[in-house]
Amino acid sequence: MRTIVDTFEREGPTGLAAAIEARVLFAAGWSACFFSAIKLVAGKKKVSLPADVAIDAEVDLGTTHGVFGLAARLNVSLLGMDRQAAQAIVDAAHQVCPYSHATRGNIDVTITVG
Secondary structure (H helix, E strand, C coil): CCCHHHHHHHHHHHHHHHHCCHHHHHHHHHHHHHHHHHHHHHHHHCCCCCCCCEEEEEEEEEEECCEEEEEEEEEEECCCCCHHHHHHHHHHHHHHCHHHHHHCCCCEEEEEEC
């Protein structure tokens, strides 16, 4: 398996750009957007977020019945927050995030809160 680091070491920055897949860029954009949505929702609810909020978005490309499609997982870490409060913030963020809105009903999305 070829990794981004391997590509950079062998081919330099030009090879690195070619090695970054569109699904990785989509995941990076979604996680950044989702973080902004979390901050927006928390601000409106006057809820303090922990210092170390992390959103790990993973997007898979595959085929089902011969048709290409995407699936996504958003793993949200709000360590130190009450579990129910964290889940409520994440659920509300999923409703306002433009990436979530664009994919709703189009791809399988799983969101976990930890």
